[in-house]
Amino acid sequence: MSVEVYYDDDADLGLIQGRKVAVIGYGSQGHAHALSLRDSGVDVVIGLPAGSKSRPKAEEQGLRVLTPAEAAAEADVIMILAPDTAQRGLYAEAIAPNLAPGKALFFGHGFNIRYDLIKPPADVDVAMVAPKGPGHLVRRQYVDGKGVPCLVAVEQDASGTAFQLALSYAKGIGGTRAGAIRTTFTEETETDLFGEQAVLCGGAAALVQTGFEVLTEAGYAPEVAYFECLHELKLIVDLMYEGGIARMRYSVSDTAEYGDLSRGPRVIDSRVKDEMRKILGEIQSGEFAREWVAEDEAGRPNFAKWRAEGAAHPIEETGQKLRAMMSWVDRPITETA
Numbered sequence: 001m002s003v004e005v006y007y008d009d010d011a012d013l014g015l016i017q018g019r020k021v022a023v024i025g026y027g028s029q030g031h032a033h034a035l036s037l038r039d040s041g042v043d044v045v046i047g048l049p050a051g052s053k054s055r056p057k058a059e060e061q062g063l064r065v066l067t068p069a070e071a072a073a074e075a076d077v078i079m080i081l082a083p084d085t086a087q088r089g090l091y092a093e094a095i096a097p098n099l100a101p102g103k104a105l106f107f108g109h110g111f112n113i114r115y116d117l118i119k120p121p122a123d124v125d126v127a128m129v130a131p132k133g134p135g136h137l138v139r140r141q142y143v144d145g146k147g148v149p150c151l152v153a154v155e156q157d158a159s160g161t162a163f164q165l166a167l168s169y170a171k172g173i174g175g176t177r178a179g180a181i182r183t184t185f186t187e188e189t190e191t192d193l194f195g196e197q198a199v200l201c202g203g204a205a206a207l208v209q210t211g212f213e214v215l216t217e218a219g220y221a222p223e224v225a226y227f228e229c230l231h232e233l234k235l236i237v238d239l240m241y242e243g244g245i246a247r248m249r250y251s252v253s254d255t256a257e258y259g260d261l262s263r264g265p266r267v268i269d270s271r272v273k274d275e276m277r278k279i280l281g282e283i284q285s286g287e288f289a290r291e292w293v294a295e296d297e298a299g300r301p302n303f304a305k306w307r308a309e310g311a312a313h314p315i316e317e318t319g320q321k322l323r324a325m326m327s328w329v330d331r332p333i334t335e336t337a
C-alpha cells in the first residue's frame with residue numbers, strides 16, 4: 001500500500017489531553033469533534049458568535065461556550081469547524097489576533113489553506129484532521145466504540161511535532177480506530193471537492209432524480225420508482241461498501257449483473273467522464289473556489305434557487321410518504337449521536 005495508515009496504537013492520546021482545544025463551530029463536524037474529544041478526556045471549549053443558534057445545543061450538552069475570539073485566546077489548539085465560506089472572516093477577526101508561537105491551528109477540510117484564503121503566521125502549527133464521513137456519523141461511530149476513517153495532514157510544522165499532535169486529535173474523535181491516512185492539504189481538498197461534486201452528492205443525487213423522472217414520465221407509479229431509484233440504492237451501496245463492486249455483483253441476479261455490465265457504461269459514458277475531468281480541472285485551477293466564494297459574497301442567489309428546486313422535486317414528496325411507513329428507516333439526526 002502506498003499511503004501511510006495509522007491506528008490507535010500509533011497515536012498518543014496524552015498529547016491532545018495535555019492541551020486546551022477550542023472547537024470553533026458546533027454544527028455537523030463541530031458537535032462530533034467536541035463531544036468525542038470531551039469523552040476522550042480532553043479539555044474542550046466551544047467558540048460561537050453571540051447570536052449563534054448552535055449555542056443552546058452546545059450548552060445543553062454541558063460544554064462551555066465562549067465567543068470565537070475568547071475561545072481562541074484560551075486554547076493551545078484551535079480547530080476551525082465553521083462553514084468554509086465563513087472561515088476567512090472568522091480567522092481575520094477572531095483567530096489571527098489570538099494566535100501566538102507554539103499554538104496550533106487545525107482544520108476539518110483544507111479549502112481555505114489550499115486556496116490561500118487564510119495565511120497563518122510561520123510560528124504556529126497548521127494541520128488537518130478530516131473525517132471521511134458526515135459529522136453525525138462521526139459521533140455515532142465514536143459512541144458505538146467504532147470510528148470514521150480520517151485524513152491527517154500537516155501544512156506547517158513549527159513545533160516539529162505537528163503530525164503527532166494531529167494524530168492524537170484523530171484518536172480523540174475515534175478516527176484512528178478505523179485508520180488515519182496521511183495526506184496533504186492539496187490532495188484532501190481536491191479529492192474531497194471532486195468526490196462530493198461528481199460522485200457522492202452531485203453525481204448520486206442527479207442519477208437518482210433522473211432515474212425517477214424517466215420512470216414516472218413513462219407512467220410508472222412514483223412509489224415504485226422511488227423504491228427502484230432511491231431506497232434500494234442504499235442496499236446496493238451497502239454491498240459495495242462491505243465487499244466492493246464484486247460483492248454487489250455476486251449478490252444480485254445474473255439478469256441484474258448482465259444489465260449492469262451492458263447498460264451501466266452507456267449511462268456513465270465517455271461524455272460523462274470528460275465532464276468529470278472538466279470538473280476536476282475547475283477544482284485544481286481554483287475556478288470552483290472563486291465561483292463559490294463569489295456566490296457566497298453575493299448572498300448565495302443560485303444556491304438558494306437550486307436548493308429550493310431540489311426540495312420541490314416530486315421524489316421528495318413521494319419519499320416523505322413512504323418513509324413515514326418505514327419505522328426502521330427514519331433514524332433522526334441529533335446533535336449527540
Ligand SMILES: NC(=O)C1=CN([C@@H]2O[C@H](COP(=O)(O)OP(=O)(O)OC[C@H]3O[C@@H](n4cnc5c(N)ncnc54)[C@H](OP(=O)(O)O)[C@@H]3O)[C@@H](O)[C@H]2O)C=CC1
Binds near residue numbers: 026029
Ligand atoms: N459536514 C460534514 O460532515 C463535513 C464537513 N467538513 C468540514 O468541516 C467544516 C464544518 O462544516 P460543517 O460541520 O458541515 O458545518 P455546519 O454548517 O454543519 O456548522 C457550522 C457551525 O459553525 C457555526 N458558525 C457559522 N458561522 C460562524 C462564525 N463566523 N464563527 C463561528 N462559528 C460559526 C454555525 O453556527 P450557527 O448554528 O449559528 O449557524 C455552526 O455551529 C467545513 O470546513 C467542512 O468542509 C469536513 C468533513 C465532513
Ligand SMILES: CC[C@](O)(C(C)=O)C(=O)O
Binds near residue numbers: 134135192201
Ligand atoms: C461528502 C460531503 C463531505 O465532503 C463529507 C461529509 O465528507 C462534506 O463536505 O460534507
Ligand SMILES: [Mg+2]
Binds near residue numbers: 131132133192196
Ligand atoms: Mg468529504
Ligand SMILES: [Mg+2]
Binds near residue numbers: 109192193
Ligand atoms: Mg467536503
